[in-house]
Amino acid sequence: METILEIKDVKKRFGAKEILKGINLSVMEGEIISVLGPSGCGKSTLLNIIAGILPLDGGEVSIHQSIVSAPGKMVPTEKRNINMVFQDFALWPHMKARDNILYGLKVKKLPKNEMENRLNEVVSLLHLEGLLDQFPSELSGGQQQRVAIARALVTKPDIVLLDEPLCNLDIQLRIEMRTEMAQLFHSLRTTVFHVTHDPSEAFAMADRIVVMNRGKIDQMDVPSVCYMEPKTCMVAGLLGAGNCLKKASTISDSGRFCKVKVGETELMGLGFVTENRTDQNTQLRFRPEECTWQRENGDNTIPVSVVMSTFEGGVYRVKVETEQGEDFCMLHSQFLADGEKGYVRIPEERLYVYSEA
Ligand SMILES: Nc1ncnc2c1ncn2[C@@H]1O[C@H](COP(=O)(O)OP(=O)(O)OP(=O)(O)O)[C@@H](O)[C@H]1O
The missing domain is CATH 2.40.50.140 (Nucleic acid-binding proteins)
Incomplete structure (x- = not known):
């Protein structure tokens, strides 16, 4: 299997505060990685560095063996072939669901029939039939989340970044959606980098879990090993x-x-x-x-x-x-x-x- 995302000794400071203290991790093609950790440990900072939203201070990030972030170098987000799903869904309120989903393809100037094919594909995958002419404000939280995922998948990105994607949904919907998302991403063999503070969401979705603590990785392994043999006291506490x-x-x-x-x-x-x-x-x-x-x-x-x-x-x-x-x-x-x-x-x-x- 090919390594899609490689994070090598990534360091980040905010002022005098060292937030990431040398993170190393590789993500394989089709793998779902869930990053867990207590509030403030640096999960979102790492995700934003991968997304090209934040610069790093040390180390490098590569996508498909090509360096996208290094000190003094930052390939813009739109040139990284990644897409992100945010916790607040971040749909454009003035656009109907259809236009929200198609936005990325219009920017890429795809031929019309190709756009229609891709739209039909994600509509059927995410069960969005009948919702395409609705504005975000006319959709439920779960439906908005589906539109946000459809928008992230339609451009066929190398990596989908998920930032606490379910935390604004109620508990029942969260349980349904995490199973659905795991099924969907596995069936499409999508490479996913997922940040959450909810261990059960990570267990339900991840092939591998990364547990961060104060800017470092305490443990990185398959969910069952992290659960049965937590390497540090913090990991044990976090995992129940x-x-x-x-x-x-x-x-x-x-x-x-x-x-x-x-x-x-x-x-x-x-x-x-x-x-x-x-x-x-x-x-x-x-x-x-x-x-x-x-x-x-x-x-x-x-x-x-x-x-x-x-x-x-x-x-x-x-x-x-x-x-x-x-x-x-x-x-x-x-x-x-x-x-x-x-x-x-x-x-x-x-x-x-x-x-x-
Ligand atoms: N732009 C910024 N300027 C200064 N400090 C920041 C900035 N962004 C984040 N931080 C600090 O960096 C640390 C890590 O933040 P980060 O958002 O990465 O944590 P997190 O693990 O995602 O936390 P949470 O689970 O609460 O979202 C925190 O102490 C935060 O206050």
């Missing part, structure tokens, strides 16, 4: 392992699994050694849905007392407290009374151990 115990210490970490201690309790977990490793700063991460409650002590269990149970429809979210005074949550099928004592089991392959400075 919201429970965090800090009053812990590492006893041994010779292999893939390491032994940790929380008070007098010894637990086994998956160990992630990082560059800035310190044994004094062990942190444990795990997901509420992967914990199980039991009355008796057992394998990989931690003693707790119940703080509060809240009903979530089908399950209870139970907040518990460790003997060290830290709390975390688990999901349980039944209500547990405040003050009740018991043990929470965390499977060793789902207890993530980090030692980060």
